[in-house]
Structure formats: C-alpha cells, structure tokens
Amino acid sequence: MTQPDAELPQMLRMVLDAPRARLRAEHRPLPACSGTEVLIRVAACGVCRTDLHLQDGELPTATYPRVPGHQVVGEVMAAGPHAALMPGTRVGVPWLASTCGDCRFCRNGQENLCENAHFHGCDVDGGYATHMLADSRYCIVLDAHLEAAQATPLLCAGLIGFRSLRMAGAARSIGIYGFGSAAHLITQLARHEGRRILAFTRPGDTMAQDFARELGAAWAGGSDEPAPEALDAALIFAPDGSLVPRALGDIRQGGSVICGGIHMSDIPAFPYARLWGERQLRSVANLTRQDGIDFMQAAADAGIRAHITTYPLEQADDALDDLRAGRISGTAVLLCDEHAQRGAPGLAGEPHG
Numbered sequence: 001m002t003q004p005d006a007e008l009p010q011m012l013r014m015v016l017d018a019p020r021a022r023l024r025a026e027h028r029p030l031p032a033c034s035g036t037e038v039l040i041r042v043a044a045c046g047v048c049r050t051d052l053h054l055q056d057g058e059l060p061t062a063t064y065p066r067v068p069g070h071q072v073v074g075e076v077m078a079a080g081p082h083a084a085l086m087p088g089t090r091v092g093v094p095w096l097a098s099t100c101g102d103c104r105f106c107r108n109g110q111e112n113l114c115e116n117a118h119f120h121g122c123d124v125d126g127g128y129a130t131h132m133l134a135d136s137r138y139c140i141v142l143d144a145h146l147e148a149a150q151a152t153p154l155l156c157a158g159l160i161g162f163r164s165l166r167m168a169g170a171a172r173s174i175g176i177y178g179f180g181s182a183a184h185l186i187t188q189l190a191r192h193e194g195r196r197i198l199a200f201t202r203p204g205d206t207m208a209q210d211f212a213r214e215l216g217a218a219w220a221g222g223s224d225e226p227a228p229e230a231l232d233a234a235l236i237f238a239p240d241g242s243l244v245p246r247a248l249g250d251i252r253q254g255g256s257v258i259c260g261g262i263h264m265s266d267i268p269a270f271p272y273a274r275l276w277g278e279r280q281l282r283s284v285a286n287l288t289r290q291d292g293i294d295f296m297q298a299a300a301d302a303g304i305r306a307h308i309t310t311y312p313l314e315q316a317d318d319a320l321d322d323l324r325a326g327r328i329s330g331t332a333v334l335l336c337d338e339h340a341q342r343g344a345p346g347l348a349g350e351p352h353g
C-alpha cells in the first residue's frame with residue numbers, strides 16, 4: 001500500500017463521491033478520536049449487497065461522499081476519553097453506528113428501529129479503509145482468535161440472516177431465496193439446529209446450487225422451479241420483489257415469509273388467497289447490539305465457517321463488480337492492512353478458535 005507522505009501517519013480510504021460513481025482512493029491524516037469514539041486499525045471489511053445499493057443511490061438515508069463498509073474487523077488503536085474499549089481490543093463494526101437511546105423504539109428494546117439511528121457506510125463512514133472511527137458503544141468485542149477476514153461476513157450477512165432465521169420461529173423446513181452471503185452462513189446455523197433447508201437461486205446458477213448442497217441444503221434449484229415440498233417458512237435475501245408472492249405460494253398455512261434485504265424491487269400484485277390461512281409477511285431491519293452478542297455465540301457454537309473471496313482494499317471496485325455480476329460464492333472481503341494483504345490468511349483457518 002502506498003503512502004505519499006511518510007512523515008505524517010496516514011490512512012487510505014476508498015470514497016464514493018456520488019451515486020453511480022466509481023470509488024476514489026484518498027490518503028489523509030489519521031483522525032483523532034473524541035468522546036466515546038475509538039480509532040480502529042481495519043484488518044478486513046466484508047462487501048455487502050447494501051454497498052451496491054449505496055453505489056446505485058438506492059438507500060434513502062445515505063449521504064455522499066461516503067466511505068462504504070459495515071462488516072469490519074479490526075483492532076482498537078486509540079480511544080477517546082469516554083470510550084468503553086481499550087487499545088488492543090479486537091472488535092467488529094456492524095451496520096448500526098449509533099442510536100438516540102430516547103425514541104419510542106430505543107426505549108422499547110427495538111433499537112434496530114431507532115428513528116435517529118446512524119449507519120456505517122450509509123450516513124457515517126465505514127470500513128473500506130485502513131482506519132476508521134466508530135462509537136465504542138456500538139462495536140462488538142470479538143474473540144481474539146477469530147481470523148479477521150473469516151469473521152467479517154458475520155457482522156452483517158450473518159447478523160441479518162440470524163435475525164431473519166429467528167423470525168421464522170420453530171420452522172423446520174425453510175426455503176431460502178437468493179443464495180449469497182447471508183444464506184451460506186445461516187444455512188450452517190439452521191442445519192446445526194436440525195432444520196431442513198431448500199435453496200432457490202437465480203435460474204441456471206448451478207454454482208450457487210452446488211454450493212448450497214455442499215453446505216447441507218436438502219434441495220437446491222432455480223427460483224423458477226416449483227418448491228419440491230410445502231415450506232414452514234421462507235427467507236428472501238435476493239432483492240427481487242417477484243419472489244414475495246412466489247414464496248407466499250410455497251409456504252404452508254400459518255407460515256412466514258421474511259424479507260432480509262434493505263432494498264427490493266416492487267412486489268407484483270397477487271391474489272389474497274396467497275396470504276390467507278394466517279400466512280405472514282414481514283421484513284427484517286438492521287440489528288440490535290444484543291443480536292450481535294447472541295449471534296457471535298451462536299456462530300461459535302455452530303462452528304459457522306464463512307466462504308470468502310479476498311481482494312486488496314484498493315480493488316474494492318472489482319469486488320463490487322463481481323458481487324453485482326454474481327461471480328462470487330460466499331462473501332467478498334477486502335483486506336485492509338498490509339499484513340493481511342501479504343499473508344492473505346483469510347483463505348485458511350477456522351473461524352472460531
């Protein structure tokens with residue numbers, strides 16, 4: 001990684017100046033942290049489909065220029081006077097950057113719905129960078145043995161998948177629509193819990209179908225194929241609204257369809273009979289800090305192993321392009337420090353020590 005001025009400690013960050021722009025590499029001095037902030041040396045940052053929505057201008061609350069990235073693993077380098085974390089602590093930085101603590105949702109244990117929340121890589125800078133600032137109260141303390149690149153997908157894909165799976169209640173037979181980052185992690189947890197997974201991919205995407213079967217899916221096929229059996233629940237991770245009536249038609253009476261994406265194309269009209277029979281349709285929004293704690297434990301118990309494809313930080317645009325084109329199985333991960341780029345340790349090792 002190049003540093004134009006060796007005199008001052010510098011950081012490199014990849015900046016999205018406006019919707020539909022390419023990323024711009026920017027060197028700047030390391031920021032100071034104040035209050036409850038910590039300065040984090042980023043080891044790795046996962047690439048999420050939401051980053052594509054940021055690039056496409058599809059996130060209504062996003063502001064630009066913005067550094068994307070909300071699946072960050074790094075180490076606390078410096079701490080503000082009121083920070084809750086010590087330098088040297090291994091942390092994860094998720095989507096939720098801060099909440100107000102005061103609105104009806106915060107007071108009701110639903111901080112994921114906070115009316116005044118901020119989000120990393122959306123309206124606060126994220127982890128497509130060698131360093132970033134984060135509010136220590138919203139960082140997730142990670143096991144020091146977790147390998148950085150391996151752990152990044154847990155921080156959004158895993159967490160949203162986890163929240164979606166929990167909303168499916170005790171469902172035994174679950175259809176997953178869109179088999180990418182979230183699906184590949186949560187399939188492992190669902191299998192660990194003894195559930196049956198049926199994976200629906202883009203029609204003809206035999207790579208994703210093989211991948212789903214390798215992870216223990218009982219069946220995998222295209223989203224244009226009929227479900228081979230009635231489902232107790234459906235989790236939709238693909239941003240395709242036409243999957244909603246489709247999934248409602250695949251579930252039993254009393255079952256749920258849960259939409260895990262932050263953005264989806266319009267849902268076509270469908271006959272009421274598809275919702276009848278106490279079928280439920282709901283979305284999953286953001287995460288709470290408790291979700292982070294609960295999921296990291298569940299992931300460790302289930303031995304979830306992320307499948308990752310790594311890129312140097314400066315090739316973040318390539319990672320976004322590959323994700324958009326469906327060329328990645330599992331999760332794309334940016335290696336953000338020189339050490340990680342040299343060793344590329346994300347390609348080996350178990351996620352939990």
Ligand SMILES: [Zn+2]
Nearest residue numbers: 048050156157
């Ligand atoms: Zn995400």
Ligand SMILES: [Zn+2]
Nearest residue numbers: 100103106114
């Ligand atoms: Zn709030």
